[in-house]
Amino acid sequence: MASPTEPSASRSVFLGVDVGTGSARAGLFDEEGKLLGSSSSPIQIWKDGAFVEQSSTDIWLAVCVAVKAACSKAKVAAAEVKSLGFAATCSLVAVDSDSSPVSVSRSGDSRRNVIVWMDHRAVDQAERINTSKSPALEYCGGAVSPEMQPPKLLWVKENLQESWSMVFRWMDLSDWLSYRATGDDTRSLCTTVCKWTYLGHAHMQYVNDTDSRDMEACGWDDEFWEEIGLGDLVEGHHAKIGRSVAFPGHPLGSGLTPTAAKELGLLPGIPVGTSLIDAHAGGVGVIESVPPSETEENDKEAICNRMVLVCGTSTCHMAVSRSKLFIPGIWGPFWSAMVPEYWLTEGGQSATGALLDHIIENHASSIHLANRAASQKISVFELLNKLLETIMTEQNQSFIGALTEYLHVLPDFHGNRSPIADPKSKGVIYGLTLDTSDQQLALLYLATVQGIAYGTRHIVEHCNAHGHKINTLLACGGLSKNPIYIQEHADIIGCPIILPRESESVLLGAAILGAVATKKYNSLREAMKALNAAGQVIHPSNDPKVKKYHDAKYKIFRGLYEQQLSNRSVMAQALA
Structure with a gap:
């Protein structure tokens, strides 16, 4: 019997690739969903104010480097990757x-042929689109975000007419990756429904079709595209934006093409599953990661009590329901955009990890702190967490959260995605002094973490007020590895937070798509249950002082935005 490190043609290994904002990553998983090895490769990014761009050529090269390195690290032979x-x-x-x-x-x-998700060049276009009364807008919280594709497409048409006339295909990045790998330009229900206003429920009749298939794209609202000035995208049966769509995990084309296989160091013909947006892959990789004792009998309903937090540069908040729930300021309901047969509700915060980096890197003591962390061979976040523990002891506080009594942060430094849906909202820091010490940065960092957590509490409360029954959170992504970040979220929201056994949930979710494409599993849900597994469970504090404190700070948090609206009105009148 071959050892786990020896190549074995009988071993089945599933490969997942995740292209994030700053790097392409590859991960290899066995049939129990355990990570065998992973690697990453940086990708180039160009930033100029609201404009953020990348190169698909550079991204593909980074994917190839990451895949080859992951296979080498995990000692996985090409023949084992199924x-x-x-x-x-x-x-x-x-x-x-x-x-x-x-x-x-x-x-x-x-x-520079990629407009990055966080690019905000199309704020004006989004505002104009939102004056439309199209039914399509009902399925994205009543308004498109400048981070969605229709505003960006309209911006290109209005500002780069030569490029507009040259484009043959407009694709979400994950769809382009699967197209680059297979030559099949079938689009995912995830990308089209969540970011392009595609009405996925037009395909409800296919949900019980055991032979997963690509379907003619009948969910485009042609009147919407005509009304917003993009009627030319309707031409040729929507050839430029997607003539066919498929459920996530549907096998594409004839599998990996010989050219792509050579570039990736894999075998041609292996199945490639229809893709997911990265946050949604995180959802697939984690939402069934509940302890066995918490597996409820009414399985179809139990999943509806969970919300997944995918915590990275930004944070996505995803919950599913059996019936469609229209929630103002929250994207969706999106049918089958993550878990087939379920309606997806998607909230989000545009800057979380990016905001913490911004707060730290722009502080006067940033360089000094980074040098201290390097000398101790720990991360800046680990050092800040240690500083907070020390300050708590020195001040004789009973819990860390109490250190920010006079410091409050509204984290809308890149607008508010949910639940207010105000891209013009600005960040607020209340309670600054002339102190520029490491200790002051630690407190500001903690207040920012709390501000992000209050934002998530706002989203959870808003969803529950409109029909959800969320009582458990599952967290993945880089920030979920930070113990103070997770404990503050648990204390502030009042829900237990489950961390998955495998920390690389987005990679696992991507790998699950390929596993479904092999037909080893009858459905995406079956594959999720087989490959998801729970790890640590973080419970909220049972100290009533902690709840009382955060309830008070949450009230101040909500007031910071209300005050901003009032200030905005005063200044608008002054300039009128």
């Missing part, structure tokens, strides 16, 4: 009829 699945940010890719890049940049640089 499938491949992709997840990626909801960035927008432009290619011509030869699949070559078309520039979406004011610079004209042809390499």
